[in-house]
Amino acid sequence: MQNSELQKPLIYLKGVGPHRAKLIQDELGLKTYADLINYFPFRYVDRTQFYKINELVESTAEVQIVGVITEIRMVSQRRGKRLVATFEDKTGAMELIWFKKHKVIREMLKINTPYVIFGKVSSYNHQMSMVHPELELLEEFKKDFSVKLQPVYSSTEKLTKQNLGSRFFIRILKQLFSELQSPFVETLPQSIVEELKLISPSKAYFNVHFPQSNELLMKAQFRLKWEEFFFIQMQLVRKNLFQKHKIKSYKFEIVGQYFNKFYNDVLPFNLTGAQKKVLKQIRKDLGLSAQMNRLLQGDVGSGKTIVGFMSMLIAIDNGFQTCMMAPTEILAKQHYQTIAGFCDEIGVSVSLLTGSSTTAQRREIHQNLENGTLHILVGTHALIEDKVKFHNLGFAIIDEQHRFGVAQRAKLWKKNDFPPNVLVMTATPIPRTLAMSLYGDLDISVIDELPPGRKLVKTVHRYDANRLKVFNFLKKEIAKGRQVYVVYPLIEESQNFDYKDLMDGYESISREFPKPEYQISIVYGKMKPEDKAHEMQRFVNGETQIMVATTVIEVGVNIPNASVMVIESAERFGLSQLHQLRGRVGRGAEQSYCILMTGHKLSDDAKTRLQTMTRTNDGFEIAEVDLKLRGPGDLMGTQQSGLLNLKIADVVKDNSILQSARHHAIRLLKKDHNLELPEHKYVKQRFIELTKHKFKWNYIS
Numbered sequence: 001m002q003n004s005e006l007q008k009p010l011i012y013l014k015g016v017g018p019h020r021a022k023l024i025q026d027e028l029g030l031k032t033y034a035d036l037i038n039y040f041p042f043r044y045v046d047r048t049q050f051y052k053i054n055e056l057v058e059s060t061a062e063v064q065i066v067g068v069i070t071e072i073r074m075v076s077q078r079r080g081k082r083l084v085a086t087f088e089d090k091t092g093a094m095e096l097i098w099f100k101k102h103k104v105i106r107e108m109l110k111i112n113t114p115y116v117i118f119g120k121v122s123s124y125n126h127q128m129s130m131v132h133p134e135l136e137l138l139e140e141f142k143k144d145f146s147v148k149l150q151p152v153y154s155s156t157e158k159l160t161k162q163n164l165g166s167r168f169f170i171r172i173l174k175q176l177f178s179e180l181q182s183p184f185v186e187t188l189p190q191s192i193v194e195e196l197k198l199i200s201p202s203k204a205y206f207n208v209h210f211p212q213s214n215e216l217l218m219k220a221q222f223r224l225k226w227e228e229f230f231f232i233q234m235q236l237v238r239k240n241l242f243q244k245h246k247i248k249s250y251k252f253e254i255v256g257q258y259f260n261k262f263y264n265d266v267l268p269f270n271l272t273g274a275q276k277k278v279l280k281q282i283r284k285d286l287g288l289s290a291q292m293n294r295l296l297q298g299d300v301g302s303g304k305t306i307v308g309f310m311s312m313l314i315a316i317d318n319g320f321q322t323c324m325m326a327p328t329e330i331l332a333k334q335h336y337q338t339i340a341g342f343c344d345e346i347g348v349s350v351s352l353l354t355g356s357s358t359t360a361q362r363r364e365i366h367q368n369l370e371n372g373t374l375h376i377l378v379g380t381h382a383l384i385e386d387k388v389k390f391h392n393l394g395f396a397i398i399d400e401q402h403r404f405g406v407a408q409r410a411k412l413w414k415k416n417d418f419p420p421n422v423l424v425m426t427a428t429p430i431p432r433t434l435a436m437s438l439y440g441d442l443d444i445s446v447i448d449e450l451p452p453g454r455k456l457v458k459t460v461h462r463y464d465a466n467r468l469k470v471f472n473f474l475k476k477e478i479a480k481g482r483q484v485y486v487v488y489p490l491i492e493e494s495q496n497f498d499y500k501d502l503m504d505g506y507e508s509i510s511r512e513f514p515k516p517e518y519q520i521s522i523v524y525g526k527m528k529p530e531d532k533a534h535e536m537q538r539f540v541n542g543e544t545q546i547m548v549a550t551t552v553i554e555v556g557v558n559i560p561n562a563s564v565m566v567i568e569s570a571e572r573f574g575l576s577q578l579h580q581l582r583g584r585v586g587r588g589a590e591q592s593y594c595i596l597m598t599g600h601k602l603s604d605d606a607k608t609r610l611q612t613m614t615r616t617n618d619g620f621e622i623a624e625v626d627l628k629l630r631g632p633g634d635l636m637g638t639q640q641s642g643l644l645n646l647k648i649a650d651v652v653k654d655n656s657i658l659q660s661a662r663h664h665a666i667r668l669l670k671k672d673h674n675l676e677l678p679e680h681k682y683v684k685q686r687f688i689e690l691t692k693h694k695f696k697w698n699y700i701s
């Protein structure tokens, strides 16, 4: 789509003044004609389908009925009045109800004149009714026969209040199409258009907004989805398959004394086969002058950290500095502790940098980083502050990438000649096909084997009513010397409410597990970092037996003696979160347990989540279910990475379209690497347009 008229600001569109233009931009981010035309309906109402009154059932779908109004009356009720009309067709009668604007509506309604009514049906005492129906005289409706599938646009509360809802968008889009002078430029090569029988972009854009038939709607959607995927895949594929050897990074030729000393003298266990396999892949990557961009997936407890650490040692053996960035302070500290212990034994220097590092600590870290004496820097976001300058950062590990966006990743190495080699570690499993299409720029390693002797965590679902039994079980475990987590949900928008839940829970647990026999730690998000650390530390030291917490402990915390995870209001957690939480236990030699507590009322989705958790411990299987339940929108990092800010396509539902687009992107780039052929002129234009706003780390020429 290259038409220059589409670059016009919306304010030029008839029906959109400065006030509305600003509102639309503020609320939805739509600035230009092009933005508006790419604001797609989220569903369509079939205006060709009519229901009879005796066919109606209560449902959330909107229906359309033809009939006449036979009677109108006011009904008084305790809370104000309502206007009620009896609406009949040959099969029966129903009620139309208005709570507002009685006078205007009453005057407008015509008795015994055919209407088309439209809206949601509800039923009360076997009486079907429709509240605030849309009404149109049948005669009028017939005149506007062109509209068969009516688009429905999402809007915001603020816009709807200003009367800028779906109908408004229909109006201005109609206006837009009537103003457009020239057809859209075909960006895709003729060969693809022919092979896939794609309809033209002009036809596709018009029909996606105003479908002339079901068939045209399907074709329009197919084309637009395909095109959306295609240009994403072009970027990914070009970066991954063809540009790889052009992104230079530091090359680590030797495996030297640090690595060998650690491997031979310090490593306290044998690596699993999967760990060895992954380490080999990493070593191979690091031996090339091309930048490594590798995603390391492995279930919680599969031993990613040690693999990451050993990879760092290779970098250090080659005279480079390394860093490890974690999403939370607790996790950064924990990595630091694990790593520091090993580093001590082999003479590698390591520091921790977080938001709570003191000025003096920072000064020392900055100095040692710049003069190159510091080998490893572990930390949180603090690592990407401008003041942090490495002497020669050669290798960076990013743990749990879903909390970091691409922009943040890029910041890490903006100060170097080359970007460092990057290993991203995540415990959130993404199904492989999806990972390929989303992170086409990353190579993927998987640790698909747990260290030996690990017992699978036993997972059960218990209702709140059985809490006493659960408490008794906890007492037995604590008597055996084990420790217990009790976790409460925390949802951003309702922090105060959640805080109350947490405190109520804490109180009841304190009552049930009294001092001095029992000691309890409590950790939640809003606590001061030093208090948090103190409470954590008491639990780590075994001074407290119970840790009451919100999900701040979700990521990374490693306490092998903790063997029971109680998750309160488990129905409020997503699957991947439940799986992550469960991964906090089962890290020692003892049998561990995960207890999912819920009330009796559960949605179907919640039931599926709970059943999945009790059925399997396999992260990939859980990820598949999660994907089906939620769609990919919530999946790790996908929002930040921008790859999933898809306007029309859906990575899960439209997976076959994605595969087709990917296939063609690969084929096209194999044939014409630099998009120099004349038939790829518009592909190239669009490609450049899309990539020029991107971060430099893409290194696309």
Ligand code: ADP
Binding pocket: 269, 270, 271, 272, 275, 298, 299, 300, 301, 302, 303, 304, 305, 306, 427, 451, 452, 558, 587
């Ligand atoms: P992840 O980061 O994948 O969640 P960790 O690296 O934290 O897992 O490892 C979890 C625990 O398992 C740690 O205590 C670690 O020392 C231990 N571990 C890792 N690899 C092995 C292995 N091959 N054999 C035995 N224990 C291991």
Ligand code: MG
Binding pocket: 301, 304, 305, 556
């Ligand atoms: Mg870990």
